[in-house]
Amino acid sequence: MKRFARLFTSLDQTTRTTAKVDALAAYFSEAPAADRLWTIALLSGRRPRRAVTTTRLREWAAERAGLPLWLFEECYPVVGDLAETIALVLPPAASASKATLAERMAEIRALATVDEPERKARILNAWDSLDGTERFLFNKLITGGFRVGVSQKLMTRALAQATGQDEAELAHRLMGDWRPETTSYHALIEAPDPAADLSRPYPFYLAYQLEDGPEGLGAPEDWLAEHKWDGIRGQLIVRGAEHFVWSRGEELMTDRFPELAAARDFLPPGTVLDGEILAWAGDRPLAFNALQKRLGRKSVPRKLLEEAPVVLKAYDLLEEGGADTRALPFAERRARLEALLADLPAGLPLRLSPLIAFDTWDSLAETRAASRGLGAEGVMLKRRASPYLAGRKKGDWWKWKVDPLSVDAVMVYAQAGHGRRANLYTDFTFAVWDGAALVPFTKAYSGLTDAEFRQITAWVRKNTLQRFGPVRQVTPQHVFEIAFEGIQESSRHKSGLALRFPRMARWRHDKPAAEANTLDDLRLLLQRYG
Amino acid sequence: MTDRARAAQVATRTGPVGADIMANRAVRGAADIARGAGPARHYSWLMARDPLLSVTEKGIYCPEGDFFIDPWAPVPRALITHGHADHARPGHAAYLATRAAAPVMRHRLGEIALDTVGYGEARTIGGVTVSFHPAGHVPGSAQIRVERGGEVWVVSGDYKTVPDGLSEPFEPVKCHAFVSECTFGLPVFKWADQAEVMGEVNRWWAGNRAAGRFTLLGAYALGKAQRLLSGLDPGIGPILTHGAVEATNAVMRAQGIALPETVQVTPEIDLKAHAGALVLAPPSALAGPWARRFRPASTGFASGWMALRGVRRRRAADRGFVLSDHADWAGLNAAIAATGAEKVLVTHGYTSVFRRWLESRGYDATIVETEFEGESLEAGEGAA
Ligand SMILES: [Zn+2]
Numbered sequence: 001m002k003r004f005a006r007l008f009t010s011l012d013q014t015t016r017t018t019a020k021v022d023a024l025a026a027y028f029s030e031a032p033a034a035d036r037l038w039t040i041a042l043l044s045g046r047r048p049r050r051a052v053t054t055t056r057l058r059e060w061a062a063e064r065a066g067l068p069l070w071l072f073e074e075c076y077p078v079v080g081d082l083a084e085t086i087a088l089v090l091p092p093a094a095s096a097s098k099a100t101l102a103e104r105m106a107e108i109r110a111l112a113t114v115d116e117p118e119r120k121a122r123i124l125n126a127w128d129s130l131d132g133t134e135r136f137l138f139n140k141l142i143t144g145g146f147r148v149g150v151s152q153k154l155m156t157r158a159l160a161q162a163t164g165q166d167e168a169e170l171a172h173r174l175m176g177d178w179r180p181e182t183t184s185y186h187a188l189i190e191a192p193d194p195a196a197d198l199s200r201p202y203p204f205y206l207a208y209q210l211e212d213g214p215e216g217l218g219a220p221e222d223w224l225a226e227h228k229w230d231g232i233r234g235q236l237i238v239r240g241a242e243h244f245v246w247s248r249g250e251e252l253m254t255d256r257f258p259e260l261a262a263a264r265d266f267l268p269p270g271t272v273l274d275g276e277i278l279a280w281a282g283d284r285p286l287a288f289n290a291l292q293k294r295l296g297r298k299s300v301p302r303k304l305l306e307e308a309p310v311v312l313k314a315y316d317l318l319e320e321g322g323a324d325t326r327a328l329p330f331a332e333r334r335a336r337l338e339a340l341l342a343d344l345p346a347g348l349p350l351r352l353s354p355l356i357a358f359d360t361w362d363s364l365a366e367t368r369a370a371s372r373g374l375g376a377e378g379v380m381l382k383r384r385a386s387p388y389l390a391g392r393k394k395g396d397w398w399k400w401k402v403d404p405l406s407v408d409a410v411m412v413y414a415q416a417g418h419g420r421r422a423n424l425y426t427d428f429t430f431a432v433w434d435g436a437a438l439v440p441f442t443k444a445y446s447g448l449t450d451a452e453f454r455q456i457t458a459w460v461r462k463n464t465l466q467r468f469g470p471v472r473q474v475t476p477q478h479v480f481e482i483a484f485e486g487i488q489e490s491s492r493h494k495s496g497l498a499l500r501f502p503r504m505a506r507w508r509h510d511k512p513a514a515e516a517n518t519l520d521d522l523r524l525l526l527q528r529y530g
Numbered sequence: 531m532t533d534r535a536r537a538a539q540v541a542t543r544t545g546p547v548g549a550d551i552m553a554n555r556a557v558r559g560a561a562d563i564a565r566g567a568g569p570a571r572h573y574s575w576l577m578a579r580d581p582l583l584s585v586t587e588k589g590i591y592c593p594e595g596d597f598f599i600d601p602w603a604p605v606p607r608a609l610i611t612h613g614h615a616d617h618a619r620p621g622h623a624a625y626l627a628t629r630a631a632a633p634v635m636r637h638r639l640g641e642i643a644l645d646t647v648g649y650g651e652a653r654t655i656g657g658v659t660v661s662f663h664p665a666g667h668v669p670g671s672a673q674i675r676v677e678r679g680g681e682v683w684v685v686s687g688d689y690k691t692v693p694d695g696l697s698e699p700f701e702p703v704k705c706h707a708f709v710s711e712c713t714f715g716l717p718v719f720k721w722a723d724q725a726e727v728m729g730e731v732n733r734w735w736a737g738n739r740a741a742g743r744f745t746l747l748g749a750y751a752l753g754k755a756q757r758l759l760s761g762l763d764p765g766i767g768p769i770l771t772h773g774a775v776e777a778t779n780a781v782m783r784a785q786g787i788a789l790p791e792t793v794q795v796t797p798e799i800d801l802k803a804h805a806g807a808l809v810l811a812p813p814s815a816l817a818g819p820w821a822r823r824f825r826p827a828s829t830g831f832a833s834g835w836m837a838l839r840g841v842r843r844r845r846a847a848d849r850g851f852v853l854s855d856h857a858d859w860a861g862l863n864a865a866i867a868a869t870g871a872e873k874v875l876v877t878h879g880y881t882s883v884f885r886r887w888l889e890s891r892g893y894d895a896t897i898v899e900t901e902f903e904g905e906s907l908e909a910g911e912g913a914a
C-alpha cells in the first residue's frame with residue numbers, strides 16, 4: 001500500500017494537471033496488476049462500503065491513543081476530517097506493513113464479515129502497522145469516504161499514456177457495471193473487448209455553460225437548439241433482447257424506471273439513445289421532487305408509478321443497428337433519431353425532445369426567456385456538424401440557462417463551519433416577512449468572499465440573541481440576495497416551500513431588513529414556477 | 531483601538547477569571563479576602579499569599595518588582611522574552627532582554643532604552659530576582675524566571691523543546707507556577723524530525739531545479755527563515771531572499787550566527803543568472819505581485835499548521851512542510867512536566883481544551899487571556 005500512498009500524496013500535493021497525469025501514468029506502469037485494478041476502481045468511485053461505524057472508530061482511536069474521548073472530539077473540528085484526525089492522534093506505527101493495496105482491500109472487505117471484537121482487533125492491528133498517509137487512506141477506505149482530486153477523464157488519459165491504448169476505447173471499457181472483486185485488470189483493460197458486454201454505455205458528452213449569450217457562437221444556422229430539461233441525464237441501451245438505463249453518474253438505473261422496458265418492443269436491437277429522464281404529466285414535466293421520489297426507490301410501488309410516471313425525452317442517437325454513430329455530425333444523428341422514433345405509438349414513454357425553430361439569436365433568446373413556463377431551465381445549443389465527444393469539452397455543446405430566481409431575505413441564524421473554518425460563521429438561515437413575523441425558509445452557506453465571511457463572523461459574535469447548541473440566533477438586520485434554481489412545495493418546511501440550489505448572491509448592505517421580500521412573494525414564485 | 535476600548539475589552543475578557551479567583555479565595559480563607567483587594571484593576575492569580583504575577587490590561591505584571599513581561603501597552607519597564615512583534619512592542623520606557631535577542635529588537639524597534647543580560651544571570655528588581663533561560667523558539671528567545679523568597683514563577687514566552695541548530699536549546703526551569711503558551715496544544719500536532727523535514731525541502735528544491743522551476747518557500751522573516759536557511763543544502767543552487775528576510779539575516783550574521791550565502795531580490799536582479807534558485811520570502815509576499823517574476827515556480831510553506839491537510843489544500847500551495855518554532859503536543863506536555871509546577875497558566879492557542887486536559891492530569895490549570903498571537907498563517911511579519 002506504500003506505493004498507493006505515494007501516488008495519493010503526489011496527486012494531493014499538486015494542482016497541476018500534467019503532474020497528476022504523469023504520477024498516475026508512472027504508477028500504472030510499475031504497480032502490480034491487482035493494485036492497478038483497485039486503483040482504477042477507487043478513482044472511478046467504486047469504493048467499498050463503510051465497514052465500521054464512526055462512533056466505534058472514534059472510541060477505538062481515542063483508546064489506542066490514550067486520550068479521553070472528549071479530547072479526541074475537540075480535535076475533530078480543528079482537523080475537519082475524521083480519518084485524518086484518527087491518523088494524527090494515533091501513536092507511531094510499531095512495524096511497517098508490506099501488504100499491497102489489493103491485499104489491504106481484501107482485508108477491508110472482510111471486516112464486514114466478522115464480529116465486532118474481531119473487527120476492532122483487526123483495525124487496531126492495521127493502525128499499528130501503517131504510517132501517516134497509509135493510515136489516513138486506510139481510515140478513508142474503511143469509512144467509505146475515499147476521494148481524490150482526479151477526474152475519471154484524467155485517470156483514463158494516464159492509463160492511455162501508460163498502456164499505449166486509445167483513450168476513448170479505455171473510457172468505454174471503464175464504464176459499466178464492473179466490480180474489482182469480480183474482474184481482473186487483464187479482463188477489464190487488455191482482453192479483447194467482449195461483445196458480450198451488452199450493458200456497456202458510452203461516456204456522456206457534457207455541455208459547457210454559456211456565460212455571455214450566443215452571439216459569439218457565429219451564424220445561427222450552424223446550430224440546433226433544444227429545451228434544457230431539469231431531469232436526470234440518461235442513456236437507454238437496447239441490445240440483444242435486453243435493455244439498460246444508465247445515469248450520468250454511471251449508475252445502472254434500469255429497475256428504477258420499469259416504464260422504459262417498452263423500448264425492447266419498439267426499438268431494434270443495437271440502439272442507444274441519449275436523453276433526459278423526466279417525471280411527466282400531460283404536456284409538461286412534473287416538479288423535480290416528483291422525479292426525486294422515484295430516484296429514492298430501487299423498486300417502484302404501483303402508486304408512485306401512477307403519481308410520477310417517467311418518460312425519456314431523447315435527443316441523440318449513439319448507436320444504430322449495432323454501429324457506433326458518434327462520429328457522425330449531430331444533424332445527421334438527429335435526423336436518424338427522428339426517423340427511428342417517428343412511427344412510435346403515442347403514449348409510449350419514449351419521446352423526441354423537440355427542436356426549437358429559430359432564425360436569429362434574438363428569437364432564441366425569447367424562447368429561452370419563456371423556458372420556466374414550459375418546465376425547462378433554459379435552452380441547449382448544439383453545433384450541427386459536431387460529433388458526440390466524451391466528457392465536458394468546450395466548443396460544440398452549450399447550455400444557456402435562464403437567470404436564477406432570487407429574493408432578498410434576512411439572516412436570522414448562523415452556524416460555524418468546519419475545519420479551519422470552525423472559527424468562522426459560514427452557514428446561515430434566512431427568513432422572509434409574513435406580516436410582522438420573520439419566517440425562516442432556506443439555508444445557504446456559499447457565495448460570500450472570505451473577507452465577507454470574516455466580517456459577518458465578527459458581527460455575529462456581537463449580535464447573538466440566543467444560542468441553541470452550535471447555532472446562534474442573531475439580530476435580524478442583514479439582508480442577502482438569495483439566488484436559486486427552482487422552488488417547490490414542501491411539507492417538511494415551516495414556510496411550506498423549498499428551494500433548489502440556494503446560495504448567497506449578494507450582501508445587500510443597501511437594504512434595511514424591513515425591505516426584504518415576503519412569504520407572499522415566494523408563494524407567487526411557487527405558483528408561477530413550482 | 532483606543533485605550534479605553536481596550537481596557538473595557540480586557541475587563542470583560544478577564545471577568546470570568548477574576549470571578550473564579552474570588553470563589554477560590556473564599557475557600558482559602560477570610561484573611562485572604564480581607565487582604566485581597568489590591569489594585570482595583572488587577573485580576574490576580576491565586577497563590578497562598580499575594581501573587582507574584584498577575585495580568586492587567588497592559589500585560590503580565592509583577593507588583594513587587596514593578597515590571598511587566600511582554601506587555602502589549604506602553605509601560606515604564608518591560609522584560610521581553612523575544613523579538614517577535616506580539617511580544618516585543620514599541621513604546622516602553624525601559625526594556626530588558628537577553629544579549630542575543632537585543633540586535634533583532636533594536637532592528638525592529640529602533641532607538642529603545644534596552645538593557646541586556648546573559649542567560650542564567652540573576653538580577654534583583656525590587657523585591658524579586660529575575661533571570662532569563664533559553665526557550666529554543668528563535669535565537670535569543672528566553673523564558674523569564676521570577677523568584678521571591680523561594681517561590682518561583684516562570685513565563686515561557688514562545689518555546690519549542692527540540693533543538694533547531696540555531697536557537698539556544700530549550701532548558702526546563704523548575705518552578706511552582708508555569709505560564710505556558712499552547713499554540714499547538716492538541717494531540718494532532720506532532721512534529722517530525724527537523725532533519726527529515728529539511729530532507730524533504732531539499733529534495734523538492736532539487737526536483738524543481740531539475741524541471742527548470744523556481745522554488746518559492748514562504749516562512750517568517752524572523753526565526754523560521756533563518757532556521758530553514760541553516761538546513762538548506764546550498765549545493766543545490768542559489769538562494770534568493772526577500773528584503774524582509776535579508777534584513778534579519780544581516781542582523782543575525784552580525785551577531786555571529788552562521789548562515790549560507792544569500793542574494794537579495796532587487797528590481798535589477800538578473801533572474802536568468804539565478805535559474806532554479808530557491809526564493810525565501812514571508813508568506814504574504816508570495817501571495818502578492820512581488821512573487822510573479824519567478825516563473826515557472828513551485829510554491830511551498832513551512833509552518834506547524836501544514837500538519838493539517840485542509841490547511842495545506844486551502845493555501846493552494848504545491849507543498850506544505852510541517853516545521854514550527856512552537857512546541858508540539860508532546861513537547862508542551864514534557865516541558866510542563868519537567869518544570870515540576872503544580873500550577874499552570876495557559877496563554878495563546880487552544881487554551882480551553884489544553885486547560886481541561888491539564889486539569890484532568892491533576893494540574894491546577896487556568897487560562898490567561900493575553901494578546902499574544904501564536905503562529906499565524908496569514909501575517910507576514912507579525913506574531914510567531
Ligand atoms: Zn507568540
Ligand SMILES: [Zn+2]
Pocket residue numbers: 612614617667688913914
Ligand atoms: Zn514568537
